[in-house]
Amino acid sequence: MKQDRRKFIASTALLGTSLAAFAFPVLNAAGKKGIIHHVFFWLKNPSSQEDLKKLLSGLQTLKKIKSVRKLYIGVPASTEKRDVVDNSYHASELMFFDDLAGQQVYQDDPIHQKFIADCSHLWEKVIVYDAVDV
Amino acid sequence: MKQDRRKFIASTALLGTSLAAFAFPVLNAAGKKGIIHHVFFWLKNPSSQEDLKKLLSGLQTLKKIKSVRKLYIGVPASTEKRDVVDNSYHASELMFFDDLAGQQVYQDDPIHQKFIADCSHLWEKVIVYDAVDV
Numbered sequence: 570m571k572q573d574r575r576k577f578i579a580s581t582a583l584l585g586t587s588l589a590a591f592a593f594p595v596l597n598a599a600g601k602k603g604i605i606h607h608v609f610f611w612l613k614n615p616s617s618q619e620d621l622k623k624l625l626s627g628l629q630t631l632k633k634i635k636s637v638r639k640l641y642i643g644v645p646a647s648t649e650k651r652d653v654v655d656n657s658y659h660a661s662e663l664m665f666f667d668d669l670a671g672q673q674v675y676q677d678d679p680i681h682q683k684f685i686a687d688c689s690h691l692w693e694k695v696i697v698y699d700a701v702d703v
Numbered sequence: 704m705k706q707d708r709r710k711f712i713a714s715t716a717l718l719g720t721s722l723a724a725f726a727f728p729v730l731n732a733a734g735k736k737g738i739i740h741h742v743f744f745w746l747k748n749p750s751s752q753e754d755l756k757k758l759l760s761g762l763q764t765l766k767k768i769k770s771v772r773k774l775y776i777g778v779p780a781s782t783e784k785r786d787v788v789d790n791s792y793h794a795s796e797l798m799f800f801d802d803l804a805g806q807q808v809y810q811d812d813p814i815h816q817k818f819i820a821d822c823s824h825l826w827e828k829v830i831v832y833d834a835v836d837v
Contacts, residue, residue, distance in 0.1 A: 604780050605780075606782075607832075625837055641836055643834030643836055644834065646803065646833040646835040651831070653829045653831045654832075655830055658832070669780065672782055676783070697789065698743060698792070698795065699790065700775075701780040702775055702776070702777055703759055
């Protein structure tokens with residue numbers, strides 16, 4: 570009987586945890602809703618491996634900016650080709666910030682400005698999506 | 704002298720760690736390069752808070768799919784308006800998978816299929832970006 574009750578409490582606690590994870594927005598360490606910043610780049614010279622390498626190296630420098638919590642640098646994945654999938658871009662940068670202020674600090678940081686000065690001649694198009702967790 | 708040496712070893716180890724983080728791609732627990740799947744939705748009825756709520760609730764169900772390592776559900780953030788920023792979408796879903804196989808498992812999962820059956824009438828446009836870590 571006692572064991573059954575223990576089992577019940579353990580199951581209920583587990584259920585509570587998964588419900589909480591399911592029902593509430595993702596909060597960062599400071600208890601704020603995070604900002605997701607995803608940028609897609611299209612190169613001026615799509616066939617230039619050298620230009621791609623330069624751009625990817627430039628993107629790596631952005632890791633040093635303090636308000637950047639996480640940085641993922643990517644290229645198109647070889648997932649199934651579907652009408653809704655846009656795999657025409659050449660490089661992507663996905664960043665997490667604690668909040669809007671962190672995103673603004675990043676925009677103004679000299680490292681970011683240097684990246685734009687050094688690399689913006691490489692791309693012909695950029696699309697940025699900024700999202701906030703719900 | 705001994706203390707100086709310890710300090711030197713500690714600093715060198717720290718330097719090694721940050722260089723490693725800087726120079727190598729992000730690998731997941733299985734040592735593979737991860738897949739980032741980002742989907743942006745544009746609603747048929749952009750002014751309907753009810754439709755947005757239905758879509759966001761539908762997206763929450765995708766957390767239950769086992770190959771989904773992380774899921775962030777978002778709406779446009781109120782970052783600075785710039786020409787390159789597309790804030791016209793209404794909801795976004797950002798997922799991480801261990802590998803291409805994990806992404807395919809997700810596509811075929813009945814929970815994902817149910818989400819499409821229940822919610823696809825709500826959106827008029829979807830753009831998907833799949834990236835692999837470099």
